[in-house]
Amino acid sequence: MRDSRPAPGATDARDPATADTGWWREAVVYQVYVRSFADSDGDGLGDVGGLRARLPHLVDLGVDALWINPWYPSPMADGGYDVADYRDVEPAFGTLADAEELLAEAHAAGLRVLLDVVPNHSSDAHPWFREALAGSAAARARFVFRPGRGPAGAEPPNDWESAFGGPAWTRTHAADGTPGDWYLHLFAPGQPDFDWTNPEVREDFVRTLRFWFDRGVDGFRIDVAHGLVKTEGLPDADLPPGADRSHPHPAWDQDGVHEIYREWRRIADSYDPPRVFVAEAWVRSSERLADYLRPDELHTAFQFDFLRAPWRADLLRSVAEEALAAAARVGAPSTWVLSNHDVPRHVTRYARPQPEAVLDLDAYREHSSGQVPDLATGLRRARAAALLMLALPGTAYVYQGEELGLEEVEDLPDALRQDPVWVQSGFTDPGRDGCRVPLPWTGEGPSLGFSPSGAGRPWLPQPPHWAGLAVDVQRDDPASVLSLYRDALRLRREHLLGRDDVAFPPAAPGVLVLRRGDVEVTVNTTAEPVALPAGRLLLASTPLGDGGLLPADAAAWTTRG
Numbered sequence: 001m002r003d004s005r006p007a008p009g010a011t012d013a014r015d016p017a018t019a020d021t022g023w024w025r026e027a028v029v030y031q032v033y034v035r036s037f038a039d040s041d042g043d044g045l046g047d048v049g050g051l052r053a054r055l056p057h058l059v060d061l062g063v064d065a066l067w068i069n070p071w072y073p074s075p076m077a078d079g080g081y082d083v084a085d086y087r088d089v090e091p092a093f094g095t096l097a098d099a100e101e102l103l104a105e106a107h108a109a110g111l112r113v114l115l116d117v118v119p120n121h122s123s124d125a126h127p128w129f130r131e132a133l134a135g136s137a138a139a140r141a142r143f144v145f146r147p148g149r150g151p152a153g154a155e156p157p158n159d160w161e162s163a164f165g166g167p168a169w170t171r172t173h174a175a176d177g178t179p180g181d182w183y184l185h186l187f188a189p190g191q192p193d194f195d196w197t198n199p200e201v202r203e204d205f206v207r208t209l210r211f212w213f214d215r216g217v218d219g220f221r222i223d224v225a226h227g228l229v230k231t232e233g234l235p236d237a238d239l240p241p242g243a244d245r246s247h248p249h250p251a252w253d254q255d256g257v258h259e260i261y262r263e264w265r266r267i268a269d270s271y272d273p274p275r276v277f278v279a280e281a282w283v284r285s286s287e288r289l290a291d292y293l294r295p296d297e298l299h300t301a302f303q304f305d306f307l308r309a310p311w312r313a314d315l316l317r318s319v320a321e322e323a324l325a326a327a328a329r330v331g332a333p334s335t336w337v338l339s340n341h342d343v344p345r346h347v348t349r350y351a352r353p354q355p356e357a358v359l360d361l362d363a364y365r366e367h368s369s370g371q372v373p374d375l376a377t378g379l380r381r382a383r384a385a386a387l388l389m390l391a392l393p394g395t396a397y398v399y400q401g402e403e404l405g406l407e408e409v410e411d412l413p414d415a416l417r418q419d420p421v422w423v424q425s426g427f428t429d430p431g432r433d434g435c436r437v438p439l440p441w442t443g444e445g446p447s448l449g450f451s452p453s454g455a456g457r458p459w460l461p462q463p464p465h466w467a468g469l470a471v472d473v474q475r476d477d478p479a480s481v482l483s484l485y486r487d488a489l490r491l492r493r494e495h496l497l498g499r500d501d502v503a504f505p506p507a508a509p510g511v512l513v514l515r516r517g518d519v520e521v522t523v524n525t526t527a528e529p530v531a532l533p534a535g536r537l538l539l540a541s542t543p544l545g546d547g548g549l550l551p552a553d554a555a556a557w558t559t560r561g
């Protein structure tokens with residue numbers, strides 16, 4: 001069970017009500033994709049009851065907080081990122097009362113809780129959008145409706161594309177079938193974008209933040225935080241062929257968005273203890289990302305370049321150094337993440353030949369399926385990458401199942417795929433279901449303990465070999481991935497926290513060395529063993545070889561202290 005460690009930067013971080021507000025600067029946050037975490041009622045879908053029952057796993061692992069993906073009422077056109085009511089809980093997941101119980105239980109266990117707020121768009125089942133389609137002018141003004149271009153307005157209002165593929169506009173039709181205006185959806189057609197120039201939208205999100213803050217929620221992850229404000233007039237993007245996400249676009253990362261977060265920060269700061277934010281913002285540089293982290297804006301933002309970095313020492317190092325420098329400029333911590341519910345799991349990413357530059361993740365999913373992954377190598381590298389991530393200064397996010405070493409499930413039957421990416425890409429991109437497969441809790445049973453015995457099948461099938469990766473199989477095995485994460489989190493607390501100093505001393509090609517205080521982290525991405533610095537070994541991702549050498553695709557923490 002959890003030891004009585006002092007929490008990061010906090011005088012009494014085991015009691016969230018009184019703790020120092022800086023806890024988020026060095027926290028490790030566990031991401032719960034609730035549909036796939038644990039099912040308590042046997043319908044094959046994870047739920048709040050399942051999460052409550054499995055909180056001891058998170059306590060045992062030693063994380064500081066959890067982030068829960070959207071659990072609001074939703075038609076699930078995009079796994080809950082299509083929200084029909086921001087201030088309630090999806091009935092398939094439980095009730096508001098269950099959510100309040102969960103908050104109380106998590107806090108009692110010393111875990112803080114972050115929710116996921118989705119401000120760029122709602123669901124087409126949101127009452128406002130229904131009113132808009134029914135013709136209410138006030139409701140239409142909360143979304144982005146525009147006449148089409150071309151003869152009879154049959155062409156979309158501009159050339160923007162949905163992030164999931166296809167046009168970012170859908171045409172509306174009157175009850176008698178007459179075509180009308182178009183509405184904007186940067187994601188699925190079931191996710192109409194809000195118009196953030198409308199004060200009613202701003203006010204409603206303030207209500208939502210307060211609603212959950214008043215119930216004790218410790219903060220929010222902000223979904224597509226870089227999308228809310230669009231360039232006035234909605235001009236064409238005119239992207240050059242082959243432009244990737246780093247190309248400037250009138251729908252993304254507009255300067256006007258920062259004003260919204262200044263208001264949100266004032267609200268978060270008005271609570272005791274202050275509430276916190278982490279932004280999901282896919283922007284073109286660490287510099288642009290740091291703008292979201294200015295002292296009167298958001299607290300943290302995911303550093304996705306780290307996640308996109310291939311298993312190459314030079315790139316891992318340059319991405320980390322650049323991110324640390326950009327965040328330091330605004331006094332913010334960096335936020336490291338290797339996997340989440342949107343990207344192929346890193347065991348699998350590292351199991352294929354590594355590119356020369358940071359990955360384009362959409363292209364990866366579309367084009368990698370022909371190459372058989374070497375999962376044993378991927379897992380070795382994933383274990384090593386965890387030791388790198390957890391040693392870097394700042395906060396780190398652990399996506400459910402990465403602590404078990406789960407890989408991307410790439411062979412799901414097409415008929416079971418639920419991610420809208422699959423359909424919207426014209427069936428060329430398999431989408432994100434492969435990283436959302438329900439967790440294995442026990443080595444036996446039809447759903448590997450995901451659902452209670454006698455229940456229906458999990459909403460996505462688990463690979464049979466995950467029986468060997470189940471929580472109860474790994475828990476007492478000192479060589480397991482789970483034990484590695486648990487050990488790393490404990491040693492991080494004992495040796496690494498509270499130290500801002502970080503240096504990257506020169507190292508041999510293919511080797512990354514990171515120094516923090518007395519601890520040296522050596523990451524060997526080469527195919528040959530390398531020597532470790534003198535000192536005591538704290539932890540290694542794999543047993544050391546002859547003469548105490550660090551084997552290929554491995555990492556170790558040593559200390560001179």
Ligand code: GLC
Pocket residue numbers: 078081082118187223224280341342
């Ligand atoms: C974010 C979420 C992703 C979702 C999208 C639209 O990128 O992480 O899962 O599909 O926003 O809400």
